[in-house]
Amino acid sequence: MPSDETPPAGNQPAPLSVFSTLARLAGVGVIILLVIAGFLYLGGWFNPHELTPARFVNGFQKVFGIHSGFRRNHAKGICVRGFFESNGNGTRLSKAVVFGVGRVPVIGRFSLGGGNPYASDDPEAIRGFGLLFRLRDGEQWRMAMINRPVFPFHTPRDFYDNLIASKPDPKTHKPDPKKMVAFMASHPEFAQAVKIFQSRPVSSGFDNSTFNGLNAFRFTNAAGVTTPVRWSMVPVDAFKPEGTAQSANLDKNYLFDDFITRIHNAPVQWRLILTVGQSGDRTDDATIPWPADREQVDAGRLTLDAVEAEAPGNCRDVNFDPLVLPVGIAPSDDPLLSARSAIYSKSFTRRAGEKKEPSAITPADVRK
Amino acid sequence: MSATMTTEPRQFPVSMRVLHWLMAAMVLTMLGIGVAMVASLSYYHRLISIHRPLGILILIFVVIRFVNRRFSTMPPFPATMSSQERFIAHASEMLLYALLFVQPLVGWGMLSAARYPIVLFGGLHLFPILPHSVMLYAALRKTHTALAYLLFAVFIAHFSAVLFHTVVLRDRLLSRMALGDGVGSKEY
Ligand code: HEM
Ligand code: HEM
Numbered sequence: 056m057p058s059d060e061t062p063p064a065g066n067q068p069a070p071l072s073v074f075s076t077l078a079r080l081a082g083v084g085v086i087i088l089l090v091i092a093g094f095l096y097l098g099g100w101f102n103p104h105e106l107t108p109a110r111f112v113n114g115f116q117k118v119f120g121i122h123s124g125f126r127r128n129h130a131k132g133i134c135v136r137g138f139f140e141s142n143g144n145g146t147r148l149s150k151a152v153v154f155g156v157g158r159v160p161v162i163g164r165f166s167l168g169g170g171n172p173y174a175s176d177d178p179e180a181i182r183g184f185g186l187l188f189r190l191r192d193g194e195q196w197r198m199a200m201i202n203r204p205v206f207p208f209h210t211p212r213d214f215y216d217n218l219i220a221s222k223p224d225p226k227t228h229k230p231d232p233k234k235m236v237a238f239m240a241s242h243p244e245f246a247q248a249v250k251i252f253q254s255r256p257v258s259s260g261f262d263n264s265t266f267n268g269l270n271a272f273r274f275t276n277a278a279g280v281t282t283p284v285r286w287s288m289v290p291v292d293a294f295k296p297e298g299t300a301q302s303a304n305l306d307k308n309y310l311f312d313d314f315i316t317r318i319h320n321a322p323v324q325w326r327l328i329l330t331v332g333q334s335g336d337r338t339d340d341a342t343i344p345w346p347a348d349r350e351q352v353d354a355g356r357l358t359l360d361a362v363e364a365e366a367p368g369n370c371r372d373v374n375f376d377p378l379v380l381p382v383g384i385a386p387s388d389d390p391l392l393s394a395r396s397a398i399y400s401k402s403f404t405r406r407a408g409e410k411k412e413p414s415a416i417t418p419a420d421v422r423k
Numbered sequence: 424m425s426a427t428m429t430t431e432p433r434q435f436p437v438s439m440r441v442l443h444w445l446m447a448a449m450v451l452t453m454l455g456i457g458v459a460m461v462a463s464l465s466y467y468h469r470l471i472s473i474h475r476p477l478g479i480l481i482l483i484f485v486v487i488r489f490v491n492r493r494f495s496t497m498p499p500f501p502a503t504m505s506s507q508e509r510f511i512a513h514a515s516e517m518l519l520y521a522l523l524f525v526q527p528l529v530g531w532g533m534l535s536a537a538r539y540p541i542v543l544f545g546g547l548h549l550f551p552i553l554p555h556s557v558m559l560y561a562a563l564r565k566t567h568t569a570l571a572y573l574l575f576a577v578f579i580a581h582f583s584a585v586l587f588h589t590v591v592l593r594d595r596l597l598s599r600m601a602l603g604d605g606v607g608s609k610e611y
Contacts, residue, residue, distance in 0.1 A: 068593040076591060083586045087579060094575065097455050099462035107462045193548055195540045211464050372538075372557045378468050379539065382546045390465060397460075397467035407537070408561030 106212055108401040111394075114215050115402070118222045119170025124411035127402040129183045129199075131174055132166035133311055133416045134370035137322065137359035139188060145354035148282050148329060149274035151383030152190050154354060160189045163359065164370040165261050165314065168201070173415045175307035178257045178297045182310070184266040184288065185375030186357075197379035199395075200266035200288060204255070206341035207248035211394040217245065244342040251344075256296045261314040262323045263292040270377065270395075271338035271387040274329075283332030283387060285345065288325035288357060292317075311416050315362055319423050322360040329354050338387040364421045365414040374403040432498045434599050439495055442488045443600055449481050450523065454575055475530070476543040482527035489520055503594040515581055522574045528552075529570060533563035 071079065099107055115127035122130060138158050145154030153159060167174060168181030181201050188196040208214040220234040239246045258264045266288040274284045306312055317323060329352040330345060337343045365371035378386055378396040386392045434440065453474065460470035500509050534541045535551035537560040542548045553559060588596035 071591075079591045080587075083583065083590055086586060087583050090582070091579065094455065094458060097462075098458035105462075106464060108464065108467070109462075111464070192546075193540055193550065194546060367557075368555055372555065374537070374539070376539075386468065393466065393468035394464035396471075397464050400467075401461075403537070404561065404564050407557035408565070 106215055108394075108397040111211065111215055111398045112401045112405065114218050115170045118218055122170065122172050122412070123409040124406050125170075125172040125414075126166075126406060127170050129166035129168055129185075130170050130172035131311075131415050132164045132183070132365060132370070133314070133414075133421065134363040134365055135163045135165065135318070135359045136361040136363070137161055137163070137357065139327070139355055139357045141355035142353070144352050145327075145329060146276065148276055148284060148331065148352065149383040150277045151196065151274075151381040152194065153188050153196055153381060154383075161357065161359075162187050162189075162370055162373070164365075164373070164375065165311070167310070172412075176310040178310075182261060182264050182266070184261075184264075185370065185373070186288075187370075187373060187375065187379075188381075190381055194381050195379050196381045196384070197373075197375050197377065198268055198286075199375040199377055199399075200268050202258070202264040202266055203248075203252060203269070204267060205248050205251060205344050206269045206391070207245050207252075208242075208391075209244055209340050209342050210390050211398070213242055213245070217242075244340075248342055256294075258290075259295040259297050259313075260310055260317065262317045263290045263294055265289050266325070268377075269341045270389045270392055271332060271336075271341075272380070273338075273385040273387055275383055275385065283336060283338045285330045285332065287328045287330070289328050291324035291326065291356075308416060308420065312420065315416075315421055318359060318362050322358045324359075325357045327354045327357060328352070339389050341389060341391055362421055364416050364418045366418070367411075371411075371414075372407075374399050376400065376403075432496055434498055434601070434604070436495045438491055439488075439497075440600055440602055442484065442491065444602060446481065446484055446488065446523070449477060449484070450574070450578070453477055453481065454571060454578075457571055472542075472544075475534075475541065478527040478530050479543060479549070481523060482531075485520060485523040485527075489524075498599050501588070501594040501596055501599075503588065503592050503596075512584070515577055518577055519574075519581065522570060522577065526567065526570045526574060529563050529567045533560050533567060536560040536563060 095101065099105055112127050119127070119130070126132075138160050139153070140158045141154050141156055143154065143156040145151070148154075164183075164185040166183035166185065167176065168183060174180070181203060183199060183201050185199045186197070190196065208217065217238055220238045221230040223229055224231050239249075268286045271283050271285050273281050275281045314323075331350040331352065332338065332345055333349065336345045336349070363369055376396050376399050378392060380386070435443070456470050456474050456477070460467050460474060463470070500512070504512065531541060531549060532553045535553040536556050538551065538555045540548050541551070585597055588594050
């Protein structure tokens with residue numbers, strides 16, 4: 056405090072010198088600037104290299120282009136409906152109402168990985184399955200699974216770096232092999248995952264694919280006991296390997312068309328299998344499979360009996376955010392989970408506001 | 424001027440002062456959480472799980488606060504404030520009330536339009552207040568960002584004015600809202 060002030064008489068403060076007034080004004084300015092800077096800092100303005108949801112979604116757009124109204128990843132898809140019948144076995148692990156004996160309606164979406172909504176079906180492409188259980192009193196359980204036994208990336212950053220490295224060269228229309236080799240070399244878990252993918256036979260379609268949640272979750276039962284769990288949807292349809300005739304198929308939507316034919320024939324079913332983790336099993340790394348002898352609980356049967364093209368108000372307009380969870384299921388410490396929730400929200404927000412172009416699979420394709 | 428000359432209160436009533444500081448803390452926290460969560464991969468989930476219930480708490484508080492204000496006697500503005508300044512101060516306070524009422528409703532409305540379950544905590548969630556429409560969601564989501572920035576700007580204006588009065592004019596404006604009686608803190 057400047058000393059050039061006489062003590063105030065009554066309520067009126069003594070006038071300030073010019074210097075003191077300026078110093079105080081400057082002080083006020085500094086405080087205001089600090090507050091503004093604090094907020095900019097929280098908003099990540101001083102961290103231009105940190106990976107944010109927006110920057111991740113921009114990465115998908117850089118590699119696949121912007122397809123108005125479509126998901127930035129898993130862009131090509133169709134909608135399905137049906138129900139889940141719980142047998143009650145899951146209540147041992149989680150108090151979530153979905154595991155009580157009974158039947159709940161579901162909607163879902165089958166998709167192919169990648170941001171191109173008009174990509175040709177390819178047996179090697181990642182098959183995705185988003186699912187939403189409508190529980191009592193407006194509660195929901197959402198999930199997004201793929202037909203792979205492990206996820207090839209430990210952190211969001213690994214996924215992003217691989218995505219950018221895989222951007223096709225404008226001349227060759229293929230990713231730069233040197234970049235891919237470099238990525239493999241610096242990410243042994245990715246190389247390991249690719250080896251696992253290549254060693255497994257590919258199934259012939261969506262109906263006989265196993266879909267895995269991959270991320271671990273914390274299940275808490277009525278007694279308050281919490282257990283790490285990973286889950287899978289295991290098809291009731293017998294495994295049939297992808298045929299060579301199929302790969303040579305000229306129909307660029309053959310995976311979806313085959314599924315449409317299959318579901319029109321009869322409902323398609325999966326079993327929800329909960330794999331129970333033990334202490335020491337990694338819950339924070341979806342690239343590491345749990346030992347094969349872990350206990351598996353069959354929690355019930357999923358039946359899909361209707362298929363639709365993407366349209367306003369159906370699965371097209373849903374964000375299959377893996378962190379929309381019922382009471383009794385909570386996220387684990389897997390760094391992918393919060394990142395997925397943030398990035399799906401950003402992708403959803405962008406596509407929600409865009410003009411919707413027709414999907415590759417049209418209502419005419421889905422008719423009987 | 425001596426305090427005995429007038430019977431008008433020197434300070435806002437205690438209820439208003441307590442509500443003011445409680446809400447100031449909540450709203451600044453909300454703005455901070457809001458900008459941080461949409462820029463963070465690792466903290467997004469934890470932050471948005473606080474953002475929703477805290478935002479709804481602000482909605483409840485702003486209604487209580489507005490009603491409480493209607494039934495309270497307010498201290499007069501200090502003599503150092505011109506009539507224009509008083510008008511601006513009053514208008515900005517009304518704008519703050521309006522923003523604090525509309526912003527949580529927009530948050531609730533946009534999640535309704537996107538058909539997310541609007542979880543507060545545990546199994547407690549809100550019913551949707553708008554029909555399912557992703558276009559509506561997108562528009563409200565933009566509005567939520569715009570209103571947040573407007574709210575921040577109005578807060579900065581309000582904060583600057585109070586600092587200016589308190590530190591430069593030294594007219595004891597802040598003591599009107601102080602949690603104590605504001606007498607001990609003679610000067611800044
Ligand atoms: C950091 C890691 C990941 C990123 C950045 C990412 C990114 C994305 C994005 C941007 C979408 C589109 C969201 C939308 O607009 O609704 C999406 C959809 C999807 N993701 Fe991921 N993902 C990640 C991890 C995973 C994992 C681990 C799985 C499987 C276990 C998975 C399975 C799916 C599926 C099935 C869909 C399609 C869901 C639907 O039909 O809406 N993703 N992903
Ligand atoms: C006074 C109350 C509130 C304030 C000051 C506030 C502030 C904010 C801010 C600053 C953002 C980030 C905007 C951006 O940078 O794009 C945000 C986003 C958001 N807010 Fe609020 N908010 C409030 C109330 C609510 C309420 C009541 C809800 C829901 C019940 C809500 C839900 C959301 C959601 C879902 C997002 C976006 C998340 C995303 O895009 O992934 N907000 N809010």
